């Protein structure tokens with residue numbers, strides 16, 4: 001079916017108490033593995049491209065692959081733009097068929113962030129697609145943007161309330177103690193803050209830095225209102241390791257399609273495990289009824 005808008009997908013997930021998995025693809029095969037994993041589980045899925053990946057392939061190639069993969073599949077898939085500060089890149093996504101975009105102006109003062117996010121909401125609403133926006137800077141490295149510990153600060157719930165009321169977002173990203181990349185120690189997730197933000201904004205929250213969070217932490221975040229969970233670092237490691245491992249185990253095999261096949265299967269298993277862990281299994285048809 002055609003790609004779907006993020007907003008009703010997350011509204012449904014939040015209402016039913018589960019989260020939709022969002023993965024950052026790096027090529028056509030990883031996108032295909034995401035759709036196949038979601039299909040095998042009858043689940044919705046969010047395919048989210050980083051700005052870096054769009055710069056590498058161009059808008060048209062990525063949108064073309066995704067439109068074809070989604071059209072051939074019965075499950076609801078969203079094509080989303082992850083963390084982006086560049087309004088021209090966002091415009092390019094809207095014009096080329098993305099069904100959701102993230103404006104990340106979280107490094108700006110609150111009023112400027114609100115104004116920039118408002119511009120994106122206006123553009124996206126005209127195209128009938130969803131928007132994710134962020135306040136508070138999430139710790140770690142995302143797409144070559146580094147947020148060191150001294151710059152990251154937890155989101156202010158009063159600001160979150162005003163931000164969400166004025167923007168009517170599909171997803172709200174907040175700094176709640178998670179981080180991009182692998183965690184060095186035990187992550188200190190601010191559950192009380194998630195609960196307060198959820199109570200004040202009533203907006204589905206996007207959980208960034210999902211890689212490496214313990215299952216109980218993820219379950220609690222979902223219970224408190226997180227309806228989108230981002231997995232990127234995990235995917236990068238499986239992508240590289242599965243390729244290297246295949247060659248180590250089969251040093252004489254130089255048939256590229258077999259190597260790629262091993263990589264595809266490893267990625268698909270990761271995607272299925274995460275979709276199932278976040279509660280997406282057998283939710284595809286309900287979401288379809290909502291977006292139809």
Ligand SMILES: [Zn+2]
Pocket residue numbers: 083138142180208209230
């Ligand atoms: Zn992120």
